[in-house]
Amino acid sequence: MNTYVYGYGPEGKERLIVVDLGVTFPDMESSPGVDLIMADAAWLEANVNRIDAIFLTHGHEDHIGAMAHLWPKLKAPVYARRFTAHLVQLKMEEAGLPSDMIRIVEPRPKAVEIGPFTVQFVPVSHSIPESSALVIDTPAGRVVHTGDFKLDGNPVVGEAFDPLEWHEIAHEGAGIKALICDSTNVFTQTAGRSESTLVSPLKDLISEQKGMVVATTFASNVARLKTLAEAGREAGRSVCLLGRAMRKMVHVAEETGVLKNFPNVLSPEDAVEVGRDNLMLIVTGSQGERRAATAQLSRGKYLGFEMKDGDTFLFSSKTIPGNERSVIRIMNALSEMGVDVVDDKGGLYHVSGHANRPDLEAVHDLLRPQMLIPMHGEHRHLREHAKIAAAKGIATEVATNGTMIDLTGVVPKVVEYIETGRHYLDGTVLIGALDGVVRERIRMALNGHVLITVIIDEDDVPLGDAWVEVMGLPERGKSGGDMVRIVEDELSAFLESAPDKVVRNDDKLDEALRRIARQVAMEEVGKKPEVTVVVSRLMAE
Numbered sequence: 001m002n003t004y005v006y007g008y009g010p011e012g013k014e015r016l017i018v019v020d021l022g023v024t025f026p027d028m029e030s031s032p033g034v035d036l037i038m039a040d041a042a043w044l045e046a047n048v049n050r051i052d053a054i055f056l057t058h059g060h061e062d063h064i065g066a067m068a069h070l071w072p073k074l075k076a077p078v079y080a081r082r083f084t085a086h087l088v089q090l091k092m093e094e095a096g097l098p099s100d101m102i103r104i105v106e107p108r109p110k111a112v113e114i115g116p117f118t119v120q121f122v123p124v125s126h127s128i129p130e131s132s133a134l135v136i137d138t139p140a141g142r143v144v145h146t147g148d149f150k151l152d153g154n155p156v157v158g159e160a161f162d163p164l165e166w167h168e169i170a171h172e173g174a175g176i177k178a179l180i181c182d183s184t185n186v187f188t189q190t191a192g193r194s195e196s197t198l199v200s201p202l203k204d205l206i207s208e209q210k211g212m213v214v215a216t217t218f219a220s221n222v223a224r225l226k227t228l229a230e231a232g233r234e235a236g237r238s239v240c241l242l243g244r245a246m247r248k249m250v251h252v253a254e255e256t257g258v259l260k261n262f263p264n265v266l267s268p269e270d271a272v273e274v275g276r277d278n279l280m281l282i283v284t285g286s287q288g289e290r291r292a293a294t295a296q297l298s299r300g301k302y303l304g305f306e307m308k309d310g311d312t313f314l315f316s317s318k319t320i321p322g323n324e325r326s327v328i329r330i331m332n333a334l335s336e337m338g339v340d341v342v343d344d345k346g347g348l349y350h351v352s353g354h355a356n357r358p359d360l361e362a363v364h365d366l367l368r369p370q371m372l373i374p375m376h377g378e379h380r381h382l383r384e385h386a387k388i389a390a391a392k393g394i395a396t397e398v399a400t401n402g403t404m405i406d407l408t409g410v411v412p413k414v415v416e417y418i419e420t421g422r423h424y425l426d427g428t429v430l431i432g433a434l435d436g437v438v439r440e441r442i443r444m445a446l447n448g449h450v451l452i453t454v455i456i457d458e459d460d461v462p463l464g465d466a467w468v469e470v471m472g473l474p475e476r477g478k479s480g481g482d483m484v485r486i487v488e489d490e491l492s493a494f495l496e497s498a499p500d501k502v503v504r505n506d507d508k509l510d511e512a513l514r515r516i517a518r519q520v521a522m523e524e525v526g527k528k529p530e531v532t533v534v535v536s537r538l539m540a541e
């Protein structure tokens with residue numbers, strides 16, 4: 001959920017630019033039922049009059065995914081390159097929001113001048129077209145925000161990393177004051193490999209297969225889609241893209257001119273008619289997403305396609321930490337169908353979109369910044385990256401969420417910690433991560449729920465017995481009796497002899513009934529469920 005802010009000006013009155021408005025994804029354990037997670041933008045909202053612009057480095061969801069949710073609160077002009085802008089425009093339109101605040105920027109030497117900032121977009125290679133680093137010039141010096149990047153001299157689709165241009169950027173004026181640098185692959189010790197090294201292994205693999213071939217990768221990795229589709233065509237197969245996200249990416253890439261000569265593909269309707277030995281599907285869902293094509297195919301028939309004994313399924317992707325279980329479940333389901341599952345084979349069929357440790361060091365040496373602030377990655381990645389910088393004599397600081405750093409001096413100086421947090425998109429509503437909604441949901445999921453209804457008559461006397469319904473609890477417990485009946489009996493026994501002052505007081509009655517229900521459930525099934533008590537009081541005429 002990348003959300004970076006740069007400011008320049010007198011303290012407390014700095015003009016601000018925001019870089020990226022991303023999301024992260026929920027998991028069943030900590031955020032069940034949540035759709036998306038993004039930064040709590042309260043500080044930005046409170047300082048909305050100081051925000052001059054929003055810059056978007058590239059089109060991955062962790063960089064643009066919050067645009068439709070947070071932009072309406074910030075309402076600043078948005079700058080991005082053509083492909084990214086197009087994706088954001090679709091996102092805004094789908095949400096029924098305007099998109100005319102998006103300005104398309106050409107790369108350096110073109111620049112956006114806004115407030116005290118001059119910002120240039122510099123093409124870098126990554127795993128989505130038109131990724132850019134930002135060169136941000138201010139009266140206090142030059143900052144380079146790398147965004148996600150790798151060093152790829154031949155990325156198949158899109159622009160290569162250009163060391164000559166970066167050499168120039170590092171040597172203009174006073175050089176680079178601060179480098180804010182991707183840290184994702186800091187622990188990978190070998191130099192990164194080019195996207196183009198996959199072309200021949202993928203072609204060999206696909207041409208050797210009998211039966212249907214299905215390959216999955218990230219929908220936004222347009223270069224990989226092209227390599228896979230070409231490999232399929234060269235092996236004499238008809239190719240079909242399955243999954244809305246994938247077709248959208250190819251369409252936008254073609255429309256914005258970043259993708260040329262993509263092989264002809266069949267619609268799913270036409271592809272169903274093709275013999276399986278002559279067919280290759282490229283599908284969404286490499287991370288095991290439940291509703292995506294990969295998961296659907298692992299469960300049986302999907303859009304008329306069905307995997308069979310002797311087919312091949314290729315994961316041309318890396319499993320993002322946290323998704324392993326879903327992916328492995330799918331691999332096993334495919335295996336049970338007799339499908340040969342091929343994974344990235346230690347890099348033979350997939351390369352990362354991020355700079356590895358030797359590449360990061362090369363960038364440090366090329367750019368020679370005065371300071372380095374690691375970004376992108378978990379805390380352990382940031383810390384490791386800072387150590388590398390320090391060992392080279394570059395001043396550095398680990399900036400955790402909310403850290404405000406003064407970059408105007410000789411070394412980075414932490415000046416403030418801003419309160420930050422997470423907001424959940426829950427269905428269609430944005431809620432705070434600490435609002436308690438998801439905490440209650442988790443408790444209900446873990447412990448079950450008991451509903452108690454009692455009626456109290458005009459004279460404050462319980463009318464009839466308590467009425468109980470349970471959800472998510474076993475019907476019978478330790479005693480072998482019916483759980484609902486046992487709870488009802490205990491509650492009714494209590495009501496018969498309950499003191500008047502308890503029966504007259506809603507809070508006390510609620511508390512007493514809740515305690516009994518939890519106690520009985522604990523004895524019977526060993527769980528303390530969530531309890532809702534509904535007291536209906538009849539009014540005297």
Ligand SMILES: [Zn+2]
Nearest residue numbers: 058060126148
């Ligand atoms: Zn990215």
